Amino acid sequence: MNRHFNALNRSYLRACLLGFSALFSALAIWVPPIDKEVDVMDVMFVIDITQSMNVADMRYQLEAVNRIMWSTEMVHDVVQEMDCGSHVGLAIFSQHRSLVLINPVEVCKNYDVLVQMLAHIDGPMAWELSSEVSKALFSVIKNAHKIKPIPSIVFLTDGHESPPLHETIRPKFTGTPGVVSGLLVGVGGDDLLPIPKRNKQGDVLGVWDVKDVLHQDVYVSSRFNMLGADKRVAKTEHLSSQKRAHLRALAGIVGMGYISDVQKVQTLINAIKKEATTHPQIIKYSLAPWFSFGALLLLIVAYYPAISRKKRV
Amino acid sequence: MSFGGLYWSLPWLLLLLPLVLLPWWRHKQEHVVAWSRFVPVDPLSRIIGLLFKILASIAIAGLVFAFAGPYLPEKEVERIGEGAEIVLLLDRSRSMDDPFAGSVETVQVGLVTPATDKSKRRMAGRFLNEFIQRRPDDRFGFVLFSSEAFDLLPLTYSKGAILATVNASMLGKGLSDTNITKALVKAAKLFEGETYRGARIVLLVSDGGSSELDLATQERIINLYKKQSLTIYWIYLRSRKGMTLDVHAGDSPLWVDLPERHLHAFFKSSKLPYRAFEADTLEDFSKALDDINEQQYQTLVVTEIISKEDKRQSFFVLALLALFALLLSQLYTVWGVRQAHG
Numbered sequence: 199m200n201r202h203f204n205a206l207n208r209s210y211l212r213a214c215l216l217g218f219s220a221l222f223s224a225l226a227i228w229v230p231p232i233d234k235e236v237d238v239m240d241v242m243f244v245i246d247i248t249q250s251m252n253v254a255d256m257r258y259q260l261e262a263v264n265r266i267m268w269s270t271e272m273v274h275d276v277v278q279e280m281d282c283g284s285h286v287g288l289a290i291f292s293q294h295r296s297l298v299l300i301n302p303v304e305v306c307k308n309y310d311v312l313v314q315m316l317a318h319i320d321g322p323m324a325w326e327l328s329s330e331v332s333k334a335l336f337s338v339i340k341n342a343h344k345i346k347p348i349p350s351i352v353f354l355t356d357g358h359e360s361p362p363l364h365e366t367i368r369p370k371f372t373g374t375p376g377v378v379s380g381l382l383v384g385v386g387g388d389d390l391l392p393i394p395k396r397n398k399q400g401d402v403l404g405v406w407d408v409k410d411v412l413h414q415d416v417y418v419s420s421r422f423n424m425l426g427a428d429k430r431v432a433k434t435e436h437l438s439s440q441k442r443a444h445l446r447a448l449a450g451i452v453g454m455g456y457i458s459d460v461q462k463v464q465t466l467i468n469a470i471k472k473e474a475t476t477h478p479q480i481i482k483y484s485l486a487p488w489f490s491f492g493a494l495l496l497l498i499v500a501y502y503p504a505i506s507r508k509k510r511v
Numbered sequence: 512m513s514f515g516g517l518y519w520s521l522p523w524l525l526l527l528l529p530l531v532l533l534p535w536w537r538h539k540q541e542h543v544v545a546w547s548r549f550v551p552v553d554p555l556s557r558i559i560g561l562l563f564k565i566l567a568s569i570a571i572a573g574l575v576f577a578f579a580g581p582y583l584p585e586k587e588v589e590r591i592g593e594g595a596e597i598v599l600l601l602d603r604s605r606s607m608d609d610p611f612a613g614s615v616e617t618v619q620v621g622l623v624t625p626a627t628d629k630s631k632r633r634m635a636g637r638f639l640n641e642f643i644q645r646r647p648d649d650r651f652g653f654v655l656f657s658s659e660a661f662d663l664l665p666l667t668y669s670k671g672a673i674l675a676t677v678n679a680s681m682l683g684k685g686l687s688d689t690n691i692t693k694a695l696v697k698a699a700k701l702f703e704g705e706t707y708r709g710a711r712i713v714l715l716v717s718d719g720g721s722s723e724l725d726l727a728t729q730e731r732i733i734n735l736y737k738k739q740s741l742t743i744y745w746i747y748l749r750s751r752k753g754m755t756l757d758v759h760a761g762d763s764p765l766w767v768d769l770p771e772r773h774l775h776a777f778f779k780s781s782k783l784p785y786r787a788f789e790a791d792t793l794e795d796f797s798k799a800l801d802d803i804n805e806q807q808y809q810t811l812v813v814t815e816i817i818s819k820e821d822k823r824q825s826f827f828v829l830a831l832l833a834l835f836a837l838l839l840s841q842l843y844t845v846w847g848v849r850q851a852h853g
Contacts, residue, residue: 220834301675501533
């Protein structure tokens with residue numbers, strides 16, 4: 199009698215499994231994609247292309263590269279990993295301001311364009327030799343307000359100010375910290391290294407000499423009475439290292455994050471995700487994979503040999 | 512990954528394919544029979560049994576394939592459209608920050624806000640933006656120039672990309688001087704290596720000329736532009752009121768040696784297809800763009816991207832059909848077992 203029940207139960211069970219499997223397959227076919235909210239970012243990458251960024255003290259995939267090259271490669275890798283629906287813009291920094299090359303565009307549709315543009319970014323694009331990092335950062339933030347929606351800023355720089363800043367007289371940030379979110383990515387090592395001198399064509403013409411650059415800010419240089427105090431300072435402005443303390447302080451002033459010594463792309467992506475403002479975007483999300491998973495699972499159970507064996511008397 | 516002529520979004524799921532063997536596993540549910548002759552020989556039920564095993568395998572295979580996300584990748588197709596391939600040369604020099612020469616408004620220093628900002632560059636950008644949107648088939652490229660020139664955007668169909676580049680050029684202040692020759696060369700180079708698809712235009716929007724117009728440079732430009740069959744349109748945003756590109760009797764002597772006049776004279780003498788539009792006001796500028804818009808509808812080979820095509824559906828249908836047949840047979844079995852043990 200028990201055995202008869204089993205035979206009947208088994209048939210029932212399999213009929214049910216097959217039935218639901220068929221139902222799930224039908225749902226996979228006829229249930230339309232649903233709206234789903236995903237968090238996407240709008241990021242404006244700003245790459246420092248001033249002379250100090252020509253110092254080759256970075257490593258990208260085991261190769262020694264200069265700071266500009268490292269920055270463009272990193273941005274390239276980040277862009278590659280970003281979710282569709284996110285927007286990326288590119289800007290460069292020279293003199294005391296940034297120049298936006300392209301406003302944020304959707305990454306998946308415009309991936310090729312972004313990659314081609316990144317490949318163009320290099321030292322010769324700089325229109326002036328000076329490198330006023332603080333002012334440039336403030337100008338980036340100002341420009342960001344003119345773009346809708348306001349992008350988060352990822353600013354890749356070594357923090358080398360040329361001409362140097364006075365300890366107390368610094369450019370003022372007039373905005374509200376944190377309104378434009380972002381991240382300063384410190385580029386460059388800790389050793390003071392000579393800076394290659396490049397001309398408009400990009401050729402290297404030796405290095406910057408101690409006599410070529412200002413070692414004090416313009417304000418002090420013009421005031422005789424303050425000059426004496428600064429005279430003892432070692433003249434190192436023709437050499438360059440990453441100015442960590444300065445970058446950390448700048449990040450604090452504008453309410454952004456600061457990261458340096460980035461080895462892996464994922465580290466940078468995580469840092470950007472942590473700092474960047476995300477906004478929800480509706481995407482079409484298909485449930486078909488879930489239905490097919492269900493249908494397949496039921497079918498496997500229906501034909502799994504153990505069912506029969508277990509019930510065997 | 513490609514397999515069987517299709518691409519798969521989750522190819523590793525194809526490793527589940529051996530599951531099709533499940534229905535063929537010996538179910539061992541038959542009882543020990545003392546003598547094989549006791550088992551009735553029934554070729555029909557054997558065939559039916561085989562058939563259902565095949566159907567079950569098909570259902571499993573269908574679902575595994577569908578689960579692995581088959582698709583056809585996006586592909587390019589060519590069609591005949593109407594339009595042109597246009598490289599935009601938008602002047603980013605400081606003088607472009609000034610308002611139009613013919614504009615009556617005076618911009619007070621320090622009072623320039625985005626809302627009241629009537630700078631030539633911003634106005635030009637806004638109208639170029641509109642122009643681009645009016646031309647669905649065109650392919651656009653972009654050269655950024657001031658004292659140097661950079662071929663920022665190679666020819667692209669992405670309207671999003673060209674609009675974002677034009678909009679970006681409206682931000683911030685101008686860079687330095689105007690040097691058109693370098694920009695002209697860069698613009699021509701963007702067409703190098705491209706197959707000829709239709710009208711090719713270099714659209715120059717600037718308020719200045721070029722100081723480096725020696726004979727060698729002139730020759731270089733003429734050769735490049737002839738080789739690439741380029742037409743030059745120059746929308747000249749006048750920086751001095753009343754000044755014209757063409758020389759007139761009674762002109763101010765200060766205008767004689769202006770770089771823009773040199774450039775205009777060079778373009779005219781070059782025998783290259785060329786037309787200049789002189790814009791004093793915003794209306795002039797938008798009219799120039801309208802003129803170009805109307806003139807430039809020639810046959811153009813347009814490459815279109817057909818987006819990726821989901822191929823899951825057919826596998827689901829296959830699995831569903833097999834499952835339906837299996838379900839019917841199983842229901843029949845349930846009915847049969849009930850009859851037997853009822």
